Amino acid sequence: MRAFSRLALAFLVLVACDTAGRVIVWGLSLPVPGTVVGILILLAAIVALRRVPEPLKEMVEFLLAHLNFFYIPAGVGVMAYAALLADDLWPILIALFASTFLAMFAAGLAFQVVARFTGGKGDGA
Amino acid sequence: MSDIGIKLIYWDRVLEAGFWILLTLFFYYLALRIQRALGGTPLANPVLLASAPIIALLSxxxxxxxxxxxxxxxxxxLLGPATVGLAVPLYRNFARVRSALVPMAVSLVVGSAVAVLSxxxxxxxxxxxxxxxxxxxxxSVTTPIAMGIAEEIGGYASLTAAFVIITGIIGAVFGAMFFNFCRISDARARGFAMGIAAHGIGTARAFQEDEVSGTFSGVAMALNGIVTALILPLLWLAFAG
Structure with missing residues (x-):
């Protein structure tokens, strides 16, 4: 029970950081998503603590391992635009596939080549 | 609470929402089982495997x-609080991220430009x-930012939302195979490129592979969102406006 309440507290910390981030972004009308500011708030808190509390670590590892779950409603949402997509189906599919591959290639190659020259330590897979 | 004449909680709606959440959980569980049975292959993407039967069921x-x-x-x-958790792997890999600032900056500029222009x-x-x-x-940008940009440059935000999800699934499904094919083997480069091209759904996949890739993917997703939101509308006005 105690472990459970600590995990619940860790979850509330995540909700609080996210909410604080959203409020700050809304209040200052910043051009970034509130969640990004939320990440920075939590990062600052962890840096101040100098360690990641165990329940927070467990909760975050669980959520990040299952991040896909939270994207399912967005996937289902694509259905709502099926008719709009059908108008330009082939141009859309070809553009999305080709552009995604090109962006992965350009970003990945740029990173790898520059990392070789700047001497950063690579983590070969 | 009905005795005071005001309904504070619409229990029927809460129940209905709960039903859909449970259904989503059920299909997510099935999708994970299928993915694991197939050796964890990215081809069996959980977002795709779970949303397809739900779409079929609703239709x-x-x-x-x-x-x-x-x-x-x-x-x-809930995606918000879950994503905030990125701070933890970011803290753990802080030295790694800091030592890669130059490759990250170059990759960000090149990658976001190619993602938009292509x-x-x-x-x-x-x-x-x-x-x-x-x-x-x-x-290639995470949904809320992408929808805002689409509106600014005269696109349909809702259509963009669909494009963002399809893009994310394409990147998550084919990314690893494609990186192998292109001999992009550095886990940091693979993660960062995934985050640039395929935002959160790519990041979700990157975390299924390893924490270094996931961390760099999350950082790339955030940076690409900010850079694209700041620059794309200006460029659009300058060249196409």
């Missing part, structure tokens, strides 16, 4: 997708309508 039963989203909205809201040019060359091309431009 077959003639249920409006908005009804489903009563539960879906709750999960989409989508616009290919869509236009294939004969897509102007509105479709405008909606394609921010497709």
């Amino acid at each position: 077959a039963a003639d249920i409006w997708v908005g009804d489903y989203q009563m539960g879906g909205q709750a999960l989409i809201w 989508a616009v040019l290919i869509g236009d060359a294939m004969g897509a309508s102007l509105e479709t091309v405008r909606s394609l431009a921010p497709k």
